[in-house]
Amino acid sequence: MDTELLFQGIVMCLIMFISVIIHEWSHAYVADRLGDNTPRSEGRVTLNPAPHIDILGTIIIPVVFFIGPAFGFSLGFMMLGWGKFVTVDPRSFKNPVRDHLLSMGAGPASNLAIGLIAAVIGGIVVRILGPDTETAQNFIKLAGNIIQINIILAIFHMLPIPPLDGSYFLKYLTNMSDEMYESLSRWGFVIMLVFIFSPLIRIIHILSSILLIPYQNILIFLIG
DSSP states (O other): OOHHHHHHHHHHHHHHHHHHHHHHHHHHHHHHHTTOOHHHHTTOSSSOSGGGOOIIIIIIHHIIIIIGGGGTOOSOOOOOOOOOOOOOOGGGSSSHHHHHHHHHHHHHHHHHHHHHHHHHHHHHHHHHHOTTSHHHHHHHHHHHHHHHHHHHHHHHHTSSSTTSTHHHHHHHHTTOOHHHHHHHHTTHHHHHHHHHTSGGGHHHHHHHHHHHHHHHHHHHHHHO
């Protein structure tokens, strides 16, 4: 067992876990604020992790990909995860289409916000400590991991694959019927897994590397 890889894997799992929980809470909170009490009735308007956990997406996949290498077991390196998807009822919104999209977009937006906060706090802390200190270097690495994981989560969840958030944008942009969307959703999880374990996953890596640039610039600017 590689103890250094194990420690790094645990840290990455914790970042993923917290980020996924905030992502799902954001969906529930915005939907609740916009008039849909479905998430509240299901106990989702809370930062308590329990109701947001999906065993596969929140626990198994992060552990396998982040901690597995410490034990000599590796399927590659993938910063993906998801929680239990939040149920909303668009009929409860004053403006069903707009408010539904706002509630769905809240999850990815929260991940981008987490990345921004990490860049700002990381940059300020490193500037105070001095960039050449070991503690500062650890902060830079931690901030970088938080930023990268959350950017990838935001992009992943905006894919137009049911039940990911981006699928609702596709639904409304194409005027897809509810029946058609439900039919597509039956295969959504299979399509998502095929995407994850195929070369198409490189699309996320390419987009994340582009989106990472402004975050890195903020971090570098604040470090000075």
